[in-house]
Amino acid sequence: MKEILQKLQKFELRIRKVIDTQMQGDFHSVFKGTGLEFDEVRAYQYGDDVRTIDWNVSAKGHGTFVKTYKEEKEQSVFLILDVSGSQNIGPEKQQKINIxxxxxxxxxxxxxxxxxxxxxxxxxxxxxxxVRPGKGIEHAYSLIKTLFELKPASTRTNLASGIKTALSVIKRRSMILLISDFIDRNYEKEVTMLARKHDLIVVQLMDQKEQNFPKLGIIPLRDAESGQVSWVNTSSEAFREKYLHDLTRNRENLQLLCRRHKADYLAIDTSADYVLQLVNLFKIRKKTRKSA
Structure with missing residues (x-):
């Protein structure tokens, strides 16, 4: 555990240095609140947006009142991590689940x-x-310890069900980082609901072996989630074309879904330096805030 924490602290320091160097200190925290929260009501003034009128208060007959808002200063962040069997793909210590x-x-x-x-x-x-939300470095260490000691009870994937669980427990608008390889189906509706209610960042984990499947002839392939074994001709052009088509379509559909609902999307290649890829996340957040 000590070794893991030292590694994470080292990576975090690298991220902070890259941010300071490349962004010349002009960086707003990626965890800063991006929304607005209700502050108070006040009397309507000429030029106020009529959409901010509080009709319930105004109906009491003491004049017309509008709602005022303030920027969210305290941001709640939730990490939603897919820990299903398909995440166990990749070299030792560099599997998608590890990353x-x-x-x-x-x-x-x-x-x-x-x-x-x-x-x-x-x-x-x-x-x-x-793990319920908490603040401070001790809470972060406890969260990390819990995460690395976790042994999932199931190897199967159901992102739709997982997202529904998140929607049921996260009541306040929060920043959500949804981390998965998204090797699943029928989760689009739930991702849409998550993006509409929260500030969503989608992180897709990808392994090079999945994208460049080697030609190994006829071999047995074991489904990491169901445990079922099937014999497949990996050298067959028909197999390779369908496999690559499905993989590409999955990624493109996910990117399109994110764009449609204004959710940030980041692809993480587990074989590359993901620290630099994470910096892209911070850049996206900075650019989004500047254009908002």
Missing amino acids: GKEICGILALTAARQTASIGLICVSDQREKF
């Missing part, structure tokens, strides 16, 4: 140092772990 956990750890430490409240939900085809 996903490390990303969660880095973000937890970063959020703690920016006084953000951070929670964790791990999902497969069921809720595997729920």
Whole structure:
């Protein structure tokens, strides 16, 4: 555990240095609140947006009143991590699940140092772990320890079910980081609901072996989730074309879904330096805020 924390702290320091160097210090925290929360009501003034009128208060007959809002200063952050069997693909210590956990750890430490409240939900085809939001470095360390000690009860994936669980427990508008390889189906409706209610960032984990499937002839392939084994001709052009088509279509559909609902999308290649890829996340957040 000590080794893991030292590694995450080292990565976090790299991210902060890159941000300071490339952005010349002009950086607003990625965990800063992006929405507005109700402050008070006041008397209507000429030029006020009529959409802000509080009709319930105005109906009492003491004049017309409008709602005023203030920027959210305290941001709640939730990490939703897919821990299903398909995440166990990749070289030892560089599997998608390992990278996903490390990303969660880095973000937890970063959020703690920016006084953000951070929670964790791990999902497969069921809720595997729920860590209530908390602040401070001790909470971040506890979250990381819980995450790396987790042994999922199920290997199967059901992102739709996992997202529904998140929607049921996250009541206040929050920043959500949904981390998965998205090797699943029929989760679009739930991702849409998540994006409409919260500030959503989608992080898709990808392994090079999945994208460049080697020609190995006829071999047995074991489904990491169901455990079923099937014999497949990996050298067949028909197999390779369908496999690549399905993989590409999955990624393109996810990107389109994110654009449609104004959710940020980041692809993480587990074989590359994901720290630099994470910096792209911060850049996206900065650009979004400047154009807002």
